[in-house]
Amino acid sequence: MPHIHYVAADGSRTELQADAGVSVMQAALMGGLPGINADCGGACQCATCHVYVDEAWTSKLPPAEDMEDALLDCTAEPRQPGSRLSCCLTMSAELDGIVVRLPAAQA
Numbered sequence: 001m002p003h004i005h006y007v008a009a010d011g012s013r014t015e016l017q018a019d020a021g022v023s024v025m026q027a028a029l030m031g032g033l034p035g036i037n038a039d040c041g042g043a044c045q046c047a048t049c050h051v052y053v054d055e056a057w058t059s060k061l062p063p064a065e066d067m068e069d070a071l072l073d074c075t076a077e078p079r080q081p082g083s084r085l086s087c088c089l090t091m092s093a094e095l096d097g098i099v100v101r102l103p104a105a106q107a
Contacts, residue, residue: 002096006033006051009104018091024100025049025086035102042087044068048106050075053082053089054099061089077103 001017004027008014018027028036028049037048044067053061061084064072068088072079086100 024089047071049086051100076105
């Protein structure tokens with residue numbers, strides 16, 4: 001089962017397991033992790049599940065689709081090169097160990 005490492009704005013780390021096919025957002029919600037609000041429930045409509053993917057993992061992800069790309073311009077914290085919506089990141093064996101940082105504004 002793939003693992004996700006979430007790093008809060010204060011530097012604290014939480015590791016959660018997720019079945020393949022589960023989004024990084026869904027895993028956080030199921031694990032009770034604060035910092036990913038997911039107001040739209042994962043419909044890629046609100047940008048409250050914004051995360052910063054660690055640079056070592058960005059090349060392993062598919063590019064953001066148009067809707068996600070547009071929403072990343074509306075996040076509570078500034079967009080950065082590793083910015084993604086966690087509802088659009090689907091876990092797989094290839095992503096085992098992915099590291100995502102949570103924006104302070106979502107804490």
